[in-house]
Amino acid sequence: MSIIGWIVxxxxxxxxxxxxxxxxxxxxxxxxxxxIVGAIVGGFLFNQFGAAGVTGFNLYSMGVAIIGxxxxxxxYHAVAGRRTL
Numbered sequence: 001m002s003i004i005g006w007i008v009x010x011x012x013x014x015x016x017x018x019x020x021x022x023x024x025x026x027x028x029x030x031x032x033x034x035x036i037v038g039a040i041v042g043g044f045l046f047n048q049f050g051a052a053g054v055t056g057f058n059l060y061s062m063g064v065a066i067i068g069x070x071x072x073x074x075x076y077h078a079v080a081g082r083r084t085l
Contacts, residue, residue, distance in 0.1 A: 005057050009065055010035030017069035022077065034076065035069050042068020 014035025042064040046052065055061050 006036055006039070007032060009039055009057060009061065010037075013038055013062060013065035013069045016066050017073050020066075021070055021073040034072050035065060038067075038069025038072045039065035040068065041072055042066075044068075045071070 011032045012035070014030075014032055017035065017038060039061070045068065046064050052060070
C-alpha cells in the first residue's frame with residue numbers, strides 16, 4: 001500500500017477509534033498518527049492470533065486498523081492520564 005493509502009487509512013481509522021474511545025477526536029494530526037500506529041498494532045495482533053493483518057485498502061483492513069487504533073488509544077489515555085495525576 002502506498003504512503004497516501006496508509007495516511008488515508010490511518011486518518012479514517014484513527015478518527016473512528018477516537019470517537020469510540022472518548023467521543024471527541026484527538027485532532028487531525030494525532031488521529032492520523034494513532035490510526036497508522038493502530039493499523040500496525042492491529043495487523044501484528046491479528047497475525048499473532050492466526051488471522052490476516054492489513055491486506056490493503058478494504059473494509060477488513062479498516063476493521064483491523066480500527067481495532068488496533070482502539071488498543072493504542074486506550075493505552076495512550078492510560079499513560080496520559082497517569083501523567084496528569
